[in-house]
Amino acid sequence: MNMKCPICEVELTRVRYQGFPVFHCGQCHGYLVSRQRMESIRRSYVRPVEELKQETLEHHHDDTGRVLRCPGCRKRMRKQSLKPPASFNLDLCDACRFVWLDGGELARLQLARRIDPQGREAAELQRRYLEMSPKRRAQLEQNIAKLPESLPDGDDPGGGPWGADVWASALTALWPGLRLP
DSSP, X not given: OOOBOTTTOOBOEXXXXXXXXXXXXXXXXXXXXXXXXXXXXHTOOOSOHHHHHHXXXXXXXXXXXXXXXXXXXXXXXXXXXXXXXXXXXXXXXXXTOEEEEOTTHHHHHHHHHHXXXXXXHHHHHXXXXXXXXXXXXXXXXXXXXXXXXXXXXTOOTTOSTTOHHHHHHHHHHHSTTOOOO
């Protein structure tokens, strides 16, 4: 599938970004990724912070104000503003679920995750999990499998320090490929 960059019309190249296949523009350094893959990359802690900062600084481009056309289906993409600390606009295709990230934005997305309190907590859980012995990991996985699918009536899934969002961050940090409903 030949796709062109929505910014500069150069043909996109299929590359690997932190082990994930993505499409890249060698001219403006933007990336086209599926939404699911973008989330996996965002939650990845493969690259050191200094490398992410360097990529952000070297390849930063201002957000384009114009509406872009999706390289996959050529339909109009919509803009979605990300809250601080990321603070930039994503270009989303609702038809084929691609996301366009301007140069430096994929690294910025990861940096924002790392400075967010939940992101730091998820990184610590992931580090601890990786340091566990195989026996202890298996034990943890068995215990997690025994957890109920939902909370009993009356319990607030978003309340307290262990709300649903914290559990989701923790579980996906421990198992980056895990898909939660």
